[in-house]
Amino acid sequence: MALVKISRKFTFPNMKLYNGTTNPDDHIASYKQRMFAIVIPRDLYEACMCKSFGSSLMRSMLQWYTNLPNNSITSFAQLTNTFVEQFTSRKKLEMLFGDLYQIRQHHNELLREYVGHFSHEKVSIPYCNQETVIDAFKKGLLPDGELYKELINFNYTTMEDILAGTWIEIRWEEDEVHRNKLNTVNDRHHCRGDRCHDT
The missing domain is CATH 1.10.1200 (Non-ribosomal Peptide Synthetase Peptidyl Carrier Protein; Chain A)
Structure with a gap:
């Protein structure tokens, strides 16, 4: 799915930007809750959800989002699955390294x-x-x-x-x-x- 360019700037004043220290599933749930409060045309829903996701991330997490290859994401579900897989596995590795x-x-x-x-x-x-x-x-x-x-x-x-x-x-x-x-x-x-x- 080719994602359209979103002109509107989304901000989440009550949402803590994801920094990799919390559960990625919880972050996605919080992101969805805030996005539901915004009126998004049905035909632009997937594009808006995907494009705006980067504004809820920080540091290396935002860098990961920015570095996603063009046309590699076809839906918000795929984006969130990729996000959870990336940062859940990384968190586990950090914990294991900490054991050393x-x-x-x-x-x-x-x-x-x-x-x-x-x-x-x-x-x-x-x-x-x-x-x-x-x-x-x-x-x-x-x-x-x-x-x-x-x-x-x-x-x-x-x-x-x-x-x-x-x-x-x-x-x-x-x-x-x-x-x-x-x-x-x-x-x-x-x-x-x-x-x-x-x-």
Whole structure:
């Protein structure tokens, strides 16, 4: 359907412009309610509903509307279905990305355990944004840890580079844990030997 040019400027003084933080279905319902208050000729109804929809959006949502390909929308129902699909799925992804920021390395938690937990959560998120993953991984590390300091000092741009450095740190950490255990065992044997010698 070729949409006619609408000369009248629609404004919605009582309507909050959609900014992506609320339910897109609720926004559509609110938009329809306000449009019903305007007398629109039957033959121009679809065109008016579609053309004026952009005036109820803001920021990246308005940009999405503006970037819709010419002649890609044939009805208001199609427009709203596309809108809901776009912003409901995006909202879910934002929530999933937010889950990565909840993962924190605890004190006395080995780096291998943190990486395992983080990787397990990451693979459950489709279409992971590389910058978000890297940022969440860094912020989850103990701030006084050696790996955190290294990642802050060097600007790694891929998760592969970060994990390569991380596995070096994991091997060093596990070697240190192993050495400490051996030292503890040797100290116990030494103490037992001293007591046996004293008696």
